[in-house]
Amino acid sequence: MERSGDDGTLGGLGELAVLERITRRLPAAQGALLGPGDDAAVVAAPDGRFVTTTDLMVHGPDFRLAWSSGHDLGWKIAAANLADVAAMGAVPSGLLVGLAAPTSTPIALLEAIADGLRDACEALAPGCGVVGGDLSASASLTLAVTAFGDLEGRAPVRRDGASPGQVVAVAGPLGRAALGLRLLFSEGVDGSGEPDAALASRLRERHPSWVGAQLAPQPPIAAGRAAALAGATAMLDLSDGLALDARRVIRASGVGIDLAAAAVRALAPQVADGLELALAGGEDHSLLAVLPDGAELPHGFTRIGRTVPGDELTVDGAPVDLSGWDPYAGWDGGVG
Amino acid sequence: MERSGDDGTLGGLGELAVLERITRRLPAAQGALLGPGDDAAVVAAPDGRFVTTTDLMVHGPDFRLAWSSGHDLGWKIAAANLADVAAMGAVPSGLLVGLAAPTSTPIALLEAIADGLRDACEALAPGCGVVGGDLSASASLTLAVTAFGDLEGRAPVRRDGASPGQVVAVAGPLGRAALGLRLLFSEGVDGSGEPDAALASRLRERHPSWVGAQLAPQPPIAAGRAAALAGATAMLDLSDGLALDARRVIRASGVGIDLAAAAVRALAPQVADGLELALAGGEDHSLLAVLPDGAELPHGFTRIGRTVPGDELTVDGAPVDLSGWDPYAGWDGGVG
Missing domain, CATH: 3.90.650.10 (PurM-like C-terminal domain)
Known part of the structure; x- marks a missing residue:
């Protein structure tokens, strides 16, 4: 597909402009020692370990754009990943966000997703933010988020520690x-x-x-x-x-x-x-x-x-x- | 879609059987303090920081199944992520693997992807392995891999440290x-x-x-x-x-x-x-x-x-x- 000029779609804008428009809306992570923009991010792991989990959300099986706004999508995938971190007894410290979308997708949808990610972090896990990510094209709008968390020196709370009488x-x-x-x-x-x-x-x-x-x-x-x-x-x-x-x-x-x-x-x-x-x-x-x-x-x-x-x-x-x-x-x- | 019984496809097998078939082929990570199977993994970060990066590969824009085998796909997405970790001067310590696929996908393709991930880790970054992941359905086969690395106490090698005469x-x-x-x-x-x-x-x-x-x-x-x-x-x-x-x-x-x-x-x-x-x-x-x-x-x-x-x-x-x-x-x- 030839670049069509700024018609408000991802294909028209091109990767660099899309990245620039999204990145400035994303929340910074307090624990990010090096944030987006290099080959990889560097995140603090104060107690020498980190908790990590990943989730995919795909248009069709996981959501419908007729029902979910972009803000909903960003919010939901952040919330789902943050909950997995919380379920280990950890405090969320950062997110990586992968996004693949049709080239005809309006940039406004991605901006709304970024806003949802930001608002979910601020509301549910203050201090947590986005440390990096990746953009790709796909026929199916796809979000792939990885979350990190800090155990503050505690053992992780697993699924296998329960005993009778609790x-x-x-x-x-x-x-x-x-x-x-x-x-x-x-x-x-x-x-x-x-x-x-x-x-x-x-x-x-x-x-x-x-x-x-x-x-x-x-x-x-x-x-x-x-x-x-x-x-x-x-x-x-x-x-x-x-x-x-x-x-x-x-x-x-x-x-x-x-x-x-x-x-x-x-x-x-x-x-x-x-x-x-x-x-x-x-x-x-x-x-x-x-x-x-x-x-x-x-x-x-x-x-x-x-x-x-x-x-x-x-x-x-x-x-x-x-x-x-x-x-x-x-x-x-x-x-x- | 109704579960159709074991016809060798993801839809026929269902999530638990698919997970079981894939997980046993994946390489363990030496730095995994808690591997796949809980809400989140726990990974060692010996120097109190970790390097992390993520990449998406989507059928169509990023690869063609007529050209790439499943083994190629697993190998390539591991290699691309490991290279981003290496480019910070870090040693790869673990991967998270998200995969979304059509329900008609043969389990053999996912097994080959798992083998490619394993062989790439063993060949390119011994000690690195898969610490967790996520499965979803999608009309487009999609791989979303996050990699981690250890800086061994060194400063990350960024893009901004060069000066004239080097x-x-x-x-x-x-x-x-x-x-x-x-x-x-x-x-x-x-x-x-x-x-x-x-x-x-x-x-x-x-x-x-x-x-x-x-x-x-x-x-x-x-x-x-x-x-x-x-x-x-x-x-x-x-x-x-x-x-x-x-x-x-x-x-x-x-x-x-x-x-x-x-x-x-x-x-x-x-x-x-x-x-x-x-x-x-x-x-x-x-x-x-x-x-x-x-x-x-x-x-x-x-x-x-x-x-x-x-x-x-x-x-x-x-x-x-x-x-x-x-x-x-x-x-x-x-x-x-």
């Missing part, structure tokens, strides 16, 4: 993002089932906390560090639903978990199938932690159950069989 | 990957211009060092550390062509660079336009370093010029005007 607690909502997604698929689509921006916008106005939780989640990042300081023995980010994620702790730690239905339901949307949404719904990015019996729950955490001997997930003592989300099973091929 | 040197070939790409586009396509696997394969047999440099480059990773130890004042990875990348040093350092045509040509393919290929051709991932006058050139480096007062790039004293590669200007929309 408290199971959650910080953040349950099932809210899943209800938001269900609403979008039922009421945010036109007559032929295609995502519709105007319908989605009105839906979000009517149900801001549900639709907003899906499109721009607000995980309790600071609660991760607080749980680690309170002695959490296991912790993870609830990205695939409480049932599937609780089973990860069960398998890794070799314990059973018994959830209290009333406590789970209280954190879920107040709809008829709130309990099922909480158990099976993904993408809340709330934190599930196991803490020693008698530990004071850190601010933001609610007790929802306890660890027991065995290897089963139960709710009020009864076995539960709900699975979670699979990236290769859920996509219908549409984009919208 | 030696400009290169480790690795020049223009070879660009010639390989030109051959692929002229002789690796069928009558209608579409990439052709059989033609490309025969072409690679005839010109292994040129086509191979494009599809599976072998950057001199250890030379990065060696240049730092030898006192390099500026260094970068040659990914966009010698002319464009040398201008980055010029701009950052505020010096001019005069290249010796004979020395540049000697590192380029012995074809009529070897000098032009060396100056304008991207993706060699060789290392361009500036070293103090009188410094002994580390193993693998060849002197190709010197820094001079001013802000110009010259060859044998004459100005040069060749630009480099732009991801938003080069893609014709094809995939193949």
Whole structure:
């Protein structure tokens, strides 16, 4: 494709101009010893280790541009990565951002993504910022974010440290993002089932906390560090639903978990199938932690159950069989 | 899409089985304190800092499956990221690998990508391995790799430390990957211009060092550390062509660079336009370093010029005007 001159698209502007327009909107990271602009960044790791995790978000399977604004996309991928860092008990220190987009993409969309990244860092993890990244072209808008975190000298909170007789607690909502997604698929689509921006916008106005939780989640990042300081023995980010994620702790730690239905339901949307949404719904990015019996729950955490001997997930003592989300099973091929 | 059972595709296998099949092929990183399987990895940063960089490779603009095997793809994205770490004077310590693919993709392709990642780490940066990653679905096969490196207590070698009167040197070939790409586009396509696997394969047999440099480059990773130890004042990875990348040093350092045509040509393919290929051709991932006058050139480096007062790039004293590669200007929309 020939460079077409500044028509407001990535192809028209070219890489250098695009980079320049985006970079100045991105937040600086306090821990960046060398930020964007060289072959690589240099980031502080004060205790001689760093936590790191990466996530991809792809147009079609992971989001629809008819439903998500650029600001939502930047916010969501930052939030999801920050939650993974927080789930280790670490404090987020920096992000790397890879972005691939069709050459016809308006630069305004990338600027909005940059603004979403910035606002999510400022709101959820002050001091965290963008230390570098990469731009490429693709037929599918794709975001690839890597996050870093600092353990401040503590051991990482893994999934395998829980033992029977401990408290199971959650910080953040349950099932809210899943209800938001269900609403979008039922009421945010036109007559032929295609995502519709105007319908989605009105839906979000009517149900801001549900639709907003899906499109721009607000995980309790600071609660991760607080749980680690309170002695959490296991912790993870609830990205695939409480049932599937609780089973990860069960398998890794070799314990059973018994959830209290009333406590789970209280954190879920107040709809008829709130309990099922909480158990099976993904993408809340709330934190599930196991803490020693008698530990004071850190601010933001609610007790929802306890660890027991065995290897089963139960709710009020009864076995539960709900699975979670699979990236290769859920996509219908549409984009919208 | 419904899970179709094990038909050898990602959609048929589902995420957990795919992860299990890939993960066991990946190399472990010596510096991984906590590897794949939790919310995030924990990596050693012995001197209290780490170097990090990220790269995206997307089917269509960045590679063609008719030309590149899965092994080539894993190898190339590892090599490109390792070269960015090396260009800071650091020793690679770990990789995060994000991969998004159509659900119809054969698992064998992902296994080959994993093998390529492993073989590149073993060959180019022993001790470096994969510490974590993410899987997603996409209409376009996409690789997103983040690399980490350890500076061993040294200052990072940036682009801005060169001053007049120093030696400009290169480790690795020049223009070879660009010639390989030109051959692929002229002789690796069928009558209608579409990439052709059989033609490309025969072409690679005839010109292994040129086509191979494009599809599976072998950057001199250890030379990065060696240049730092030898006192390099500026260094970068040659990914966009010698002319464009040398201008980055010029701009950052505020010096001019005069290249010796004979020395540049000697590192380029012995074809009529070897000098032009060396100056304008991207993706060699060789290392361009500036070293103090009188410094002994580390193993693998060849002197190709010197820094001079001013802000110009010259060859044998004459100005040069060749630009480099732009991801938003080069893609014709094809995939193949």
